[in-house]
Amino acid sequence: MSATVQVWRGGLIESVHSVVIAVFDGHGRSRAQAGNIEHVTFARSAIKPMQAIPLIEDGVAARFAMTPRELALCCASHNAEPRHVDGVLALLRQFGITPDALACGPHMPLGEQAARSLRASGRQPERVHNNCSGKHAGMLGLALTNGWPLEGYHESGHPVQQRMLREMSRWTGVEASAIPVAVDGCGVATFALPVSAMARGFAMLARAARQKESAAALILDAMGRNPEYVAGENRLCSALMGAVEGRIIAKVGAEGVYCAAVPSADLGIALKVMDGATRAGEPALLAVLRTLELVTAVELASLTRWAEPAVMNTRGERVGSIRVSLELRPL
């Protein structure tokens, strides 16, 4: 069983991406796969939903009366649209923490419109514009609530990151001591896991979410009901969760990672594009969802630009397309 994503130009494949795909159910059983699912790679931002669980279980959400939108923002790789930036700043104010406590580095907004607006204003990007600033705000709230120092909360030895590591282990079933740690694009600790373990982790989240008011239910519901807070305009995570009305919870990670939880089907999905290309991960995820009949044709119709992206040239002509070739061991 294998999965490739082919970039066509005219009548030829110009470039090709290899994808590892794992689908697990809530009993921890593999239900479909392609490629070597024991391949270990960094989960990057895809595991933000797991990293948000302590906001519920350690009492941050209750203490600060966090809204579902704020929880979604803590799981986001956001576009730095006004709603995202304002939302993170408001959350920090509730915590009584100033934005300079954020450890994430500044970068131009991921969102095109947000980047244009920031440039037009003549301002430089700030830490709050980092696509991970919601997660960082949540981690600051977690440190505050647990009485841990705010300083250094992003470093792997800090109690916040040790808490994250335990959470990774809890959902994925991988021993904490066997999880390699490195530094993410935003500066925080990032965890490496087999693709199979990421899928198992999302299946466990999906299963846990079937119990109302559980931490997993609150986090996944917050994402599914506020998809525009998890990514933003022109982003697959938001468009997909919107199209399926939150039935599927999807989260992208850098370097070609995508994870999803489908509570109604008791499934977790994880994929990694081996070369790290985002352009391949997006159509691959939709191909998996289509093949497993987890999305309808009507739902997919609004997602065509990600399902089979056009290759356009600078003259605005369509000169090719990106297509998925997928053999999945079926359910």
Place this chain on the structure above:
Amino acid sequence: MSATVQVWRGGLIESVHSVVIAVFDGHGRSRAQAGNIEHVTFARSAIKPMQAIPLIEDGVAARFAMTPRELALCCASHNAEPRHVDGVLALLRQFGITPDALACGPHMPLGEQAARSLRASGRQPERVHNNCSGKHAGMLGLALTNGWPLEGYHESGHPVQQRMLREMSRWTGVEASAIPVAVDGCGVATFALPVSAMARGFAMLARAARQKESAAALILDAMGRNPEYVAGENRLCSALMGAVEGRIIAKVGAEGVYCAAVPSADLGIALKVMDGATRAGEPALLAVLRTLELVTAVELASLTRWAEPAVMNTRGERVGSIRVSLELRPL
């Protein structure tokens, strides 16, 4: 024999790129290789030096007293720095052609500084900012000189593109009828060739360039002596040709293609990153040059940022690096 480019984060490989590499000599013999060198893919902008040969042989350069800098610009994927934009506009004026005859679509300048300046000016990108505008200007000059219509010069059926196709066939040894054609990012016809044929073509160019005043010598010399006109600031093509004082002529193409001619060693080199990633093609080219002892350690010292690029995060921390693992069948 194989070649991969590994993207490391901390102590783990996060993503990996597979690269096909072909090295041929001026007798048309394979001298080193990795991967399936008969793999057919679009050569994209890497073959611009071949596409500039007719400027000499059809008398465009002589008729309009083109300077070496202008010839280099016709081989460029430039940054749209002022020297590039002004150079293309000046060339068009010499031809008596207005910039609206350019068929290439507008895009933001490849050069960071040039993009910043254009944004600050409040102007939109124009066709002349397209990184291929020099090649397009040259094609317009070719049409003019040959008495062909300017209209539609970018289309595969036009005499200009038929001339290009014959030139591809001449250098690479592939029958014109066996060369697939599609549409490039700039809108012009683009040609697909086995990686082996691209290397053979560059070896033939290298060999031809050993004869003074030949078209190949004039084109490669123009590039080697004016590397900043072939790409620009912070670009490997320019930095490499500058570091080796034109001893190696290198030209990048989109989707992970890189070609080079080394007349002094009677060699042509071509590589394709199978997934199309530029970040892998650059270190792969330098690894090939180092392995074949075509560059010295001193020359490489100024190219470290392309030879083993750092993976940085938004905090400005070095969190990994890109490294090449290369087994080449030796010379």
